[in-house]
Amino acid sequence: MIQDQAHGLRRLFAASNQRFVPVVSNPRVMGAGALLEGLCAAFAELNLQTLVVDAGEHSPLPSELAQVDLSNCIERLSPRVSYVAARGLPLRHTNASGSAASFLEAVAEAAPDADVILLHAPAAELARVVALREVRPLLLADADPHSVTEAYAGMKWLSQRAGLMVYSLLMACHPQLRVATRIAQQLHACADGFLGAVLRDWACLDPKASHNAPLTPELRHLARELLLAAPPGAAIDAAFDATPLRPARTVSHPFIAAH
Template structure:
């Protein structure tokens, strides 16, 4: 997952450079990506997210703990950092298939896995941990915290239904009520916005949850393709917003799109979201 090269200058010349300065020294951030088995191309989504983070001068540790991920190295439970692969100066990668359950504690949480990732991220000098896992595992990993999960959907109707099911589990069992959505596929901005509207309708009506940003990633585009404005906005907004609270005041002028607002109509059942 090669990240785009960074261009640095001595003084701020644009807003992105100013953001890089503001982000400097910021505490480690976790970006939980909810695995969706109905969405092919999740790897391309993570690649694009890393590129957007690199534009902000942030280094990313990608941790794939989804059911479909490659199995973790047998030494990972002993020395997590030693199993991390450096892909570029901005991106490191950890295959973590099956690894989280080694950290299951007596309260049935996986908080120890998050703590271990935090330590390993520090050793590889990562600013952000992009963690892909299923909704149930994320619920156990972030027990006692209130993350803002990033949902995945695609062109198949069942992918949006799965995204809503994940949102329901995380909102009811973790208390997470703010989300973002990435639509992966050859999908128009208009259709992606319509999908986001339907998901926001159901989230607001049934869960009291909200969808803040919607972005599209086409997995078929080359890795060198320019980042889309909506993905840049989503990532910048994520990094400007504390894990539990409104956007930080120093970044209040960041131009982000308005949250996806639920329509006045009554939402369709989850099985007809798309």
């Protein structure tokens, strides 16, 4: 059965240009919505259609029709951005081995015109969907130490449970705030020293800035890097061959956000 599903997914994505970008939700970040909007704006500048699949802890519950006809639950927010409320939906696609990779199939079939599928979900759910290495998760944080601790916890979970070792970071704060550089440097050091992981790049977006404010070069670069790390269809190719939720390695240290 698993091989049949894998074959079906590979056929589905063989001619697809869809890219899958996992975003680790962070309930401590008050400006998370603005961060997702900014990332979608960066994709829109590249003439890409983005579907935001919002399965975060504070996201709206999905429609009762979502498991029957997900396509009718998608809302068009702008000419290049669509949205679907999906809190809890990935877990409803979990199979006997603990994988929820078939959720990608459901989303892809529901939104065939989407160039980018942005899945915003907790690390534990993303680990069930993306137990492979062909994507780069995006961490969210702000200048609050609790949000930084939460971001590190998401990185630790995904590195140990899903084997994902390269990350990007998007922070909800003014780009010129010096503490943002210290936060990024500390996350980079902890990722390398304790997890063997890499924080590849980072950017800031001020949630208080005008919607008409130009995107920073750092945000544009981050968006392009996320796309380059997710070749079209790559997220599906190994999804059913991977073993989700690997036993966690013991890492006995506290993570303290230094300011």
